[in-house]
Amino acid sequence: MSKQPAPIEKNEIIEVQIEDLTHDGAGVAKVDGYALFIPKALPGEKIKAKVVKVKKGYGFARVMETIEESAHRAEPPCPIYNQCGGCQLQHMSYEAQLTYKQKQVKDVLERIGQIKGIPVHATLGMNDPWRYRNKAQVPVGEEEGGLIAGFYQERSHRIIDMDECLIQHQENDEVVSIVKEIAKRYGIRGYDEDKHRGTLRHVVARYGKQTGDIMVVLITRGKELPNKKNIIEDIQQAIPKVKSIVQNINPKRTNVIFGDQTIILWGDEYIYDSIGNIRFAISARSFYQVNPDQTKVLYDKALEYADLKGNETVIDAYCGIGTISLFLAQKAKHVYGVEIVPEAISDAKKNAEINGFTNVDFAVGEAENVMPWWYAQGIRPDVIVVDPPRKGCDEKLLETILNMKPKRVVYVSCNPATLARDLRVLEDGGYKTKEVQPVDMFPHSTHVECVAQLVLNK
Numbered sequence: 524m525s526k527q528p529a530p531i532e533k534n535e536i537i538e539v540q541i542e543d544l545t546h547d548g549a550g551v552a553k554v555d556g557y558a559l560f561i562p563k564a565l566p567g568e569k570i571k572a573k574v575v576k577v578k579k580g581y582g583f584a585r586v587m588e589t590i591e592e593s594a595h596r597a598e599p600p601c602p603i604y605n606q607c608g609g610c611q612l613q614h615m616s617y618e619a620q621l622t623y624k625q626k627q628v629k630d631v632l633e634r635i636g637q638i639k640g641i642p643v644h645a646t647l648g649m650n651d652p653w654r655y656r657n658k659a660q661v662p663v664g665e666e667e668g669g670l671i672a673g674f675y676q677e678r679s680h681r682i683i684d685m686d687e688c689l690i691q692h693q694e695n696d697e698v699v700s701i702v703k704e705i706a707k708r709y710g711i712r713g714y715d716e717d718k719h720r721g722t723l724r725h726v727v728a729r730y731g732k733q734t735g736d737i738m739v740v741l742i743t744r745g746k747e748l749p750n751k752k753n754i755i756e757d758i759q760q761a762i763p764k765v766k767s768i769v770q771n772i773n774p775k776r777t778n779v780i781f782g783d784q785t786i787i788l789w790g791d792e793y794i795y796d797s798i799g800n801i802r803f804a805i806s807a808r809s810f811y812q813v814n815p816d817q818t819k820v821l822y823d824k825a826l827e828y829a830d831l832k833g834n835e836t837v838i839d840a841y842c843g844i845g846t847i848s849l850f851l852a853q854k855a856k857h858v859y860g861v862e863i864v865p866e867a868i869s870d871a872k873k874n875a876e877i878n879g880f881t882n883v884d885f886a887v888g889e890a891e892n893v894m895p896w897w898y899a900q901g902i903r904p905d906v907i908v909v910d911p912p913r914k915g916c917d918e919k920l921l922e923t924i925l926n927m928k929p930k931r932v933v934y935v936s937c938n939p940a941t942l943a944r945d946l947r948v949l950e951d952g953g954y955k956t957k958e959v960q961p962v963d964m965f966p967h968s969t970h971v972e973c974v975a976q977l978v979l980n981k
């Protein structure tokens with residue numbers, strides 16, 4: 524990026540050609556080599572834009588008029604797309620979104636990891652990329668007219684009332700609307716963040732797509748929930764598929780949604796869902812992938828890349844509730860999973876049990892510390908799978924992989940930049956990246972998930 528003085532001024536209105544998209548989905552134009560980022564503009568478009576911010580190497584502008592429109596432009600079907608900020612790519616055709624994600628991965632691997640000349644496949648997308656989320660977490664507040672529940676306006680803490688989110692399962696939308704009505708009926712006060720007053724902070728709806736199970740979680744500021752009995756009865760009545768009604772108490776002044784105390788108000792502690800042949804128990808606070816259809820696609824790919832014949836010892840690092848571990852356990856001799864969150868490991872053990880797996884072991888701890896310990900115990904994995912958070916793998920963990928020398932490494936990543944960085948370390952340590960498969964877990968957002976297969980050089 525050039526560091527020359529900006530060739531434009533704030534508030535200037537200019538015509539530009541959009542050349543590229545950033546990783547967060549903004550259009551990129553160049554003015555005499557100076558980069559200008561323009562949200563909601565697409566490559567190939569000619570835009571009349573107003574400059575809103577000028578920095579040393581780059582600036583920001585806002586679309587005033589689209590002079591020439593991209594063939595990939597789509598009419599966002601969501602009426603609140605421009606206010607919400609939950610989705611970033613609805614103005615782009617789904618096909619173009621998938622191509623953009625593939626290019627994104629390819630570019631980043633080359634630029635950050637110097638990983639070139641390998642297949643980065645076309646992004647595996649959804650046939651119907653709407654209504655895919657199985658969990659809704661809806662903030663509740665108050666307006667003059669009473670309780671509202673919806674979404675935070677982009678870059679603010681103002682709640683806007685909403686009844687429908689097009690990437691949410693219909694069932695979750697209905698559950699939230701019903702619970703909102705019931706709460707209003709009994710005069711429940713919405714939470715006021717500034718004054719730290721009111722009762723109901725969030726409504727969380729979880730849906731097991733394969734089972735139809737529904738869980739309702741009411742997150743309250745204190746233990747007290749006026750008219751609790753009536754509310755429970757009305758929810759059961761209005762939502763016949765509800766299996767679990769839960770209250771979670773969060774007394775803190777915080778953005779974190781859940782508090783520490785959970786009370787089962789009615790029904791079971793868990794709902795169930797399955798991915799492929801494996802059943803998962805999901806409690807109010809369990810981490811569970813939000814797009815189970817695409818999770819199956821992702822895990823099938825991870826399993827294919829692991830290339831198991833039945834005799835292998837496998838490590839699944841950053842295993843969460845053991846989803847990938849159990850997928851692998853179907854085909855491996857033994858799987859070791861490690862994860863830092865103790866509750867996730869209890870869920871993983873429960874999930875192994877309800878599916879009858881006896882060839883898995885789960886450990887709580889930092890993967891970068893547990894794996895060297897396993898190594899010292901003499902554990903020699905044939906395959907290591909990693910699925911780290913956005914910041915990627917710890918250096919010490921990569922070092923341990925290089926010491927353990929598994930034949931294959933399968934890297935599942937939610938951040939191509941740290942994937943690229945880590946692949947470079949593994950390549951320098953004797954591995955070769957064979958191929959990378961992007962998978963679209965979050966249609967209409969800029970997130971891209973991918974799986975990479977690495978093999979040990981002979």
Ligand code: SAH
Pocket residue numbers: 810811812840841842843844845846847861862863864867888889890891910911912917
């Ligand atoms: N493989 C799981 C979860 C992946 S998300 C799935 O597909 O569902 C990444 C996980 O890594 C999270 O569960 C997070 O709690 C865990 N984690 C973060 N840092 C960690 C560390 N240093 N060691 C082990 N696990 C960690």
